[in-house]
Amino acid sequence: DYPSKSPPRYELEAQWLRGVQRQQLQQHIDEAYLEHIGECVLYVWAECLREFLQKLATVEAAAKHVAELVISEEKASDSNNSSSMNSPSKGVDVLCPDIKSGELIIDRKSVFQPHLARVTQVQQVPVVLSRLKESRKIATATHNIYAYRIKLQNNVMAQDCEDDGETRAGSRMLHLMDVLGVENVLVVVTRWYGGVHLGPDRFKHINTATRAIIDECGLLDQHEDKDKEKKHKKRNDKQK
Template sequence: MFPFGRHEIATREMATRWAGDEVVYDVVERLRDTMERWREEDELRGGGEDDANAEEEEEDGDDEDDAAEEEEETGDVWDADALEAELAALALERASNDRDHRGRRRGAGDDGDGDGDAALMGWTEDDVEARIVHGTPFTEKKSTFQAHLVTGVTDPNLVDVVMSALRRDGKVARATHNIMAYRIKLPNGTHAADHDEDGESAAGGRLLRLLHVTDATDVCVVVTRWYGGIHLGPDRFKHINNAARDLLVACGVVKG
């Protein structure tokens, strides 16, 4: 993949930077970024054969985008305007229920500072459901997107509880896609991270990439998409990541 000794340069740099860590995902993404950067440099220099290879890679990339486009859901179609209005009403209802839930916890002896809630291990779905923060839904070309976030997730086993709690909402459970990614810092200093694309090909990996780039830790983020009948192509990845990033910023997990 790397002519002119570039392979040694790339691997030596990565080995120095991430020595001792399990970072398969980071290494693959770094290789991808490095290859794209060098390809652009070769094109600017008029790299002859490299230019031809670059053109082939670009064509392959276009084919991948076309394939991803074809994989967009074409089944159930949601009424975007009615859905967005209903989600907005649900957001108000959730906010009221969350306040009532916190009030009951304080009445039961909780000191209210939230520090005792940071360790989610052993929480029930009720506890997790009360902790989910729902982003503001928005619609692009009749597809509606909404992000959901749980912070303080300290064990990968809790991700299933988060998803179960989230799917208690019938609209979320019946949505076209629920794309999920989580990133948790383990006691040994490494990170546990994974994603679920839920049928939205390549979206989960990009969402996880966002968590890596922003260094978001101990979080599980889900972006729900209700398909509205119009293909968005690669733009859907931008909308999914923007929904997640806006909520991460709003919750103070990352800086805007």
Template sequence: MEDNVTKQADEIEALASIYGDDWKVEDEVNRSYSISLKECGQEITLYFILPPEYPSTAPPKYQLSAPGLKPEEKNLIISALDELSILQCGQTVIYEWVEKVRELVQDFLPLDKGTEDFGIDSAAFSSVTCEQQEYEFELPQIIHGETITDRKSVFQGHAAPVFYAEQVKAILQKLYENKKIANATHNMYAYRIFKDDTKSFLQDCEDDGETHAGGRLLHLLQILDMKNVLVVVTRWYGGILLGPDRFRHINNAARQVLEQGGFVQKSDTNQHRKKKK
């Protein structure tokens, strides 16, 4: 029982860190919590109660509030959560539940027209001056990589040179102007900017719901010794869990667009992989 209390506390701390204000404590005494999601125009709330037996022998009790979903869509979500409870018996499961709901809602969109509907062509974007966003610089060219498809999930990398933190924000805003990218399941990114005055790096990353993905992208930039570059990887979820394979595709999509944009040569990436081994 003490082990359950420790695991619950660790899980709650992690969820609060990941989801921020979307994660709420409803009743601390009764171990009641909720998380609100906004996916594809849908507002969804999951309510949880953590019994003393969780996670060792019992899953959390939950309720789903999703007024905008159809009854059959709600039933699919409930079935998926119950299945995850069985598969992960004895383990903490709330994060997997939340991400499963997010992925299923994304899958409910009418996008089943083949993978040609995914991916952005570089010709779709051009360099423009961001005067409307009060930036005093020209937006760098954004390179869009080839798509990677696995079990209906699609991954695509995007990269651009950046020299100021403001450019990172402007490039992300430009990407999100495309509805396909804005409505994707995840848009994780990382950047490194070398500051000549201090001989140090300004760097950061974002998971966008795919835990550890942003950190892995930043690590890739570090081991490749990348300077003054932003890399974004977009994922459109296809309805089938990929497990650890998703991180391999994220990494490959990032490396491919970095090579395509001339930020790193293929021989350099191969050399870094050999050193790492």
């Protein structure tokens, strides 16, 4: 009856294929048949299996990457006590602030990860970058794009950005930070290139990562509170 009336019979056999993964693959295979009823689906199934394995390999590689980052950070913490973490860096009388790293964004084997530090002076920027690059994974990444906005005395805003080879990515980050109204913040987005060109999507992921780490650190809430205060003040001024 195949292929006119019924699909070919198949069995999924693999030691690593269990539970949810087996169900997902079986669902992909069944959906592929339903999309090609009455046609030969063996080659379609083969492509479906290839895509499933490729996606699975990407997820596992990302998980391994995260584990390696955690291990390297734990080793760094063990080798440096809390006082040395905040000590001046190589003779520069500038303290390194705490650095928060965000969730990974994965697309076609490219991996993006944001980092954020609260900075109050421009001299802290290279210190933070140097601290981040103590991680071999970050130091050898394809791009480490960053942007910062620091409010100085007399309300002067010091701001700058760096593409690190990803043309216009830094300026886009800086524009987003300006729109969000965040101050005294340095955001770094690390990208590990996966071998597949993402086109404009790479900028979307960089900005998404930037906004996510700002939100995760609670800075979006502060910006919204400031906006509410300004609107409330304007309303009161008009009433007067």
